[in-house]
Amino acid sequence: MKRIFLAGLLIFALNVNAQVQTPAASPHAELEQVVGLTEVKVDYSRPNMRGREIFGDLVPYGAIWRTGANATTKFMIDKPVMISGKELKPGTYSLYTVPGEDMWEVVFYTDDSNPLITEFEEEKVALRTMVEPMEMPMNMETFTIVIDDVMADSAVLNILWANTVVPVKFNVMTDAEVMKSIDLALAGPSAGDYYNAAVYYLNSGKDIEKAKMWMNKAMDMTEKPGFWQYRQQSLILAKAGDKKAAIEAAKKSLEGAKAYGNADYIKMNTDSLKEWGAM
Structure with a gap:
């Protein structure tokens, strides 16, 4: 009995003192960008290709993808934005995609609790749009999300991996906000x-x-x-x-x-x- 107790203590001590740290296979990343007067944030993880075939294999065509690794990618906005003529309200969304050979479906989902889903609950779909992917002349080894073409009233959310980029353009309400602030200031x-x-x-x-x-x-x-x-x-x-x-x-x-x-x-x-x- 005494030996069992001592063995347990030894195992506990080894676990407590274990300090070996290893890098994450898919490191966490955060992206922040102000577009006009709107703050946009993206929280995601970044897997690598590692010699694998990505789209159509590791990430199957026609299946819901969490658009990254480890957890669902989060898309956060503090003001409304317009995507494909539809309004996305301020909030935090899970960013899902359904890759296709010719078109990708991009879905902003209200459930941001990292659900791994095989089909969408329509009441949780805040906005969906279809985007045509573009082929890049080289491979992007590490999965990357960037916000480019940043203008006063628009920007493009680019999803890049392997030799594919999926550009999701969105518009912000800069002009309406500026005009409102001008009216308020001039009104005294x-x-x-x-x-x-x-x-x-x-x-x-x-x-x-x-x-x-x-x-x-x-x-x-x-x-x-x-x-x-x-x-x-x-x-x-x-x-x-x-x-x-x-x-x-x-x-x-x-x-x-x-x-x-x-x-x-x-x-x-x-x-x-x-x-x-x-x-």
């Missing part, structure tokens, strides 16, 4: 900008007249101010010496707080109104 500060600036000035002890002006602008631009906004307005008005207007704002804040059942704001407004001689 928003109600939220004025409100945040006013509250900051109040809490930082800065120019209270500026804070009052900004808060008045914010309230004028807001269709239905919240009771918390009226509360901040009342404090600014009181500090600016406009007690009458401060009381009016505090009463509106109190009314809104009661409607929402917010005990904290009910108490704060009640205390202020008492302090200002309105109760």
Whole structure:
């Protein structure tokens, strides 16, 4: 019994102290590229040819391929992109392909948990497109994914291995985003900008007249101010010496707080109104 116990300890010690490290057969790789204003990332593993016939043999024609090794390749975007006239929403997708001699099917799949599948569940197919492969004049030994032809509003996701490249062009919404930002900038500060600036000035002890002006602008631009906004307005008005207007704002804040059942704001407004001689 004692010998068995000692043998077990020896095996455990050998396992704990084992420090031999070997390179991965298909090393992990990450690709990041900003296209226009859209961030694109690809996470994948990179097998080598090692003298093998790849497409039509190691990777059969007509079968679903995880487009790499070890795990499914991940395609991540932070804004919508257009592929073959169809929109792919922001998110993380498994990138599957179905290689063919003449055409490849490229599928962006919503299940990104590394599923090894033999057929697609249609409800999980976010977008599919057909792409014509191109023959390269030389072999790409290591499986590679690159983003090339990077323009302000488009780029090409190139899948390369052996003597084959599969170019998947995608478009980004750069023009719409830029026009929106231009419109917002030229329209001037928003109600939220004025409100945040006013509250900051109040809490930082800065120019209270500026804070009052900004808060008045914010309230004028807001269709239905919240009771918390009226509360901040009342404090600014009181500090600016406009007690009458401060009381009016505090009463509106109190009314809104009661409607929402917010005990904290009910108490704060009640205390202020008492302090200002309105109760």
